[in-house]
Amino acid sequence: MDSNFMVSRYKILGELGRGGMGVVYKAHDTRLDRMVALKILEKCKSGKDIKRFIHEVRALSQLHHPNIIRIYEYGETPTPFFTMEIVQGENLSDFFKTNPGLSPKEIAEIVEKVTEAICEVHKRKIIHRDIKPSNIMLTANKQPKLMDFGLAKSDLHNDQLSVTGEILGSVSYMSPEQARGKAELRSDIYSLGATLYQGLTGQKVFSSESTYEAIYNIFNEAPKRPREINPQIPMELENICIKCLEKKLENRYQTAFELLRDLRNFRNDRRVKAKRSESASLKTLFSYTQKIVLLLAISLCVVLWFQNRSQQREMENHKKLSKTTINDLEDKFKNLNKLKVDELQKKLQNVGQKQIQKLKEEISVKDRQLIKLQEQIMNFKLSRNKLINDLHQLARSRRKEEKKYDDAIKIYNIAENYSNDPNIPFGRGVTYLVKAINDDKNINFLNKAVENFKIAVEKAKHKSIDEAKRKQTLADVYSNLGVCYSLMGDERRCLEAFEFCFQYGEPKQSHYCNRAIAYHFWLRQDKKTAIEDLEKANRLPKTKKDPHNKFLINTLIKKFKDKEPVTKQYIFNYYPVIFN
Missing domain, CATH: 1.25.40.10 (Tetratricopeptide repeat domain)
Structure with a gap:
């Protein structure tokens, strides 16, 4: 849009940035003689995009906090737009890059203020769903301002803005449940942890070459602990960060206020509640499917022993097996075919034909299909054999139809984690x-x-x-x-x-x-x-x-x-x- 173009009473002076839905311009309010940021819905967008745009306006209009961008006005002529306060500064992502010497306490203070804003957001039962450094502006006096509520969602009502399983948000800062299209209030806590992690280490939680690889890491991999990257990070702050990034919701901070309290305690040299997580120290987490299969297999071993006393040696092996670590169990899992697990296999294959047919119809060349397959693994909705076949077909499609050879190889690598086919x-x-x-x-x-x-x-x-x-x-x-x-x-x-x-x-x-x-x-x-x-x-x-x-x-x-x-x-x- 050319400079000096008028939108209502606002004179466009230049572009500030653009995102998935709209463009933000620096503009002059000719009536009140002040500078504003003006966001315009870009060109021909769908009805759903217009609803999201209006939803962002409504979400911002409910929120009044010094660390949240203030909204001024909404209009629809000549195109949907709204104005908000303009922040003279840089976003947090750029700030982290240009200030690598920040102390852990300075970083914690910035995230603490953003968490204060999220407490206000959650008080209104709103989920932001897109917290990341580039959506946080930093003023000249280092006051963070949370912005971009385009994906915000009411936690109390179905706002009809997303379909089941639709992935909304930035993958690098996304929790496992949000990657499955089931974001909730605690999903924002994960994103705050990912933002803190980037500030402390200078790295994202997971570095991935593609969307589906990133989602696989979110589901299955444990993040490298910040102190492994920078030993100068205090243990207490590392524990706070890792607790935010727990894959299981129940292991995460249950409210933004709990996180806020720990951040304040850390800055004031008081005791924090976050402790070192054993699960987070593992390099690779078991998928939920493998845990269930192992549990069933071990239980079956016990039953078989009681049926045949002559298998005393297998019982002793079972006792040893029960004492090994999760990694040892994973090795043992590969050899379960040596045991009599016919009954287990029948249980694994006891899946309704309608569900299998539904998955067949859903599989396409889009990255989201691989994510859905990963979800099927975690929720144990399909038998392993059926799942491996679908992954194999997806890889074949990538190779033959799309010529995406590297993608196909990565999908085969994922499938190999679950089968010796x-x-x-x-x-x-x-x-x-x-x-x-x-x-x-x-x-x-x-x-x-x-x-x-x-x-x-x-x-x-x-x-x-x-x-x-x-x-x-x-x-x-x-x-x-x-x-x-x-x-x-x-x-x-x-x-x-x-x-x-x-x-x-x-x-x-x-x-x-x-x-x-x-x-x-x-x-x-x-x-x-x-x-x-x-x-x-x-x-x-x-x-x-x-x-x-x-x-x-x-x-x-x-x-x-x-x-x-x-x-x-x-x-x-x-x-x-x-x-x-």
């Missing part, structure tokens, strides 16, 4: 193979592909699964392993891989195509034998798991027969479509 390293290996093909046969990616395929082979050989499925998995793995060795120029290993491929399971179109291209054509320059394999692929019956790509294959056969030049790049362009 050989298809997980196999899928990850295929992803690295496609990355290598798209990066001029990158040797590092090829080595990672081979490494993952070998892991898949070992897991398939030792995992107790259906024999036919096991053989088919091995055939698929060796087929892709053959392609890897071909790209590496290793003819002997390439041939061995394809020999193993055709020893296992029923031959698939992709197996013949891979051997035709990777072995006969690339390594041996034998177009005649390559054509024979491609024709075998075309003669195979079409199945859902092995759909035909006759047009592309026949085009390749024609090029071979007509002796047209066929480059590796031509094959690379079609490899992800035909052969994987």
Whole structure:
């Protein structure tokens, strides 16, 4: 918007900042002759955005506190807008960056004043839902001013502004329950803790490359304790910070006033109530699902022992197991297949078909779907097998449809935390193979592909699964392993891989195509034998798991027969479509 443009009686002087819904301008109130901050709803927004904009005005109009931005006026002509006090200063995020030498007590004092403001907000039964350093302005005399109530929500009423599970707020400062779309008053306490953490350490609670990785960390990872980053931070203040960041609501401060009292006590060298949390000192927290599964498994061990006294040794192992730490339990969990847990498996799979179908319909390529899957893990709504399958399909979609290879690899890494399914390293290996093909046969990616395929082979050989499925998995793995060795120029290993491929399971179109291209054509320059394999692929019956790509294959056969030049790049362009 140009300078000197008029909105009602306000003359626009320049832009101060912009967010998801609106733009904030510096403006001059020509009637009262004062400077104001004017927020305008940007261009064509939805009805829901307009409601949120008006909701922000209403929330601010209820609040009167020295550490909360004051609202002046609301108008709708020529576009929805409101004016508020203008703060001459910088936001807290920039202040932390430009003042790295702040003492812990100075940082605590700033957060204390913001907490005072939140006490007033919560008194009105309003949840801010977007507390973060960039939403806190600092005046010249270091007085914080909390602003941006665009996501604020009444805790007493359904304001119809968010759908169930909708993620609203900034992920880096978001509590687990808010990440699941279920924010409440204590969610703001988590965000205050994340703000305090950044001030003390100069870092965010979790550093993540993507939204779904950040959400995974929020659900599963414990934050590094501030004193590990800066040993000069007082233990009492660290304990206050970590208590705010507890994943379980009941372990967090229950009210903003409790947090305020501890911050004041710390600044005045009085005793604080926050103590060191054992759970927060763990590097990785168990997902709720694993805890439940372990509890059921341990209980089942006891029952089996009483059924058969001869299993005295297993009972002794159980006694030892019950005394180990959570990390030890996680290791033991991987070997639970050695126990007779058929009944446990039935319980895990006892999930309503309607719920499973609903999840199938909901899965899409959006980051939010992975978050919902994580929620299913934590709430134990789906069996592990069903969950792993959905994660696998999501990763496959990222790889094949969106070409987001790094995203697919990270999803496979998440799935591997909950299962020894050989298809997980196999899928990850295929992803690295496609990355290598798209990066001029990158040797590092090829080595990672081979490494993952070998892991898949070992897991398939030792995992107790259906024999036919096991053989088919091995055939698929060796087929892709053959392609890897071909790209590496290793003819002997390439041939061995394809020999193993055709020893296992029923031959698939992709197996013949891979051997035709990777072995006969690339390594041996034998177009005649390559054509024979491609024709075998075309003669195979079409199945859902092995759909035909006759047009592309026949085009390749024609090029071979007509002796047209066929480059590796031509094959690379079609490899992800035909052969994987």
